[in-house]
Amino acid sequence: MRVTLEPVPVEGCDVCAELDKQRSHHRLTRDGSGVTACNVEMRSHPHADGKRP
Structure with missing residues (x-):
């Protein structure tokens, strides 16, 4: 069984x-x-600091 967690919003x-x-x-x-x-x-939009949710 595959479990996929939802992305967590990046603070700020x-x-x-x-x-x-x-x-x-x-x-x-x-x-x-x-x-x-x-x-x-x-998951796919960019952040200035390179972080991904």
Whole structure:
């Protein structure tokens, strides 16, 4: 069985914070594809310091 953890927002990143907020909304409305889209975007957008969530 494969377990994939969701990305954690990088502290101080406005994009991560907004995606985390959107992801919570999608989860509450049972929109699994919206949750997945936020996870993908959070994992793939760049940070100035090179950190990845």
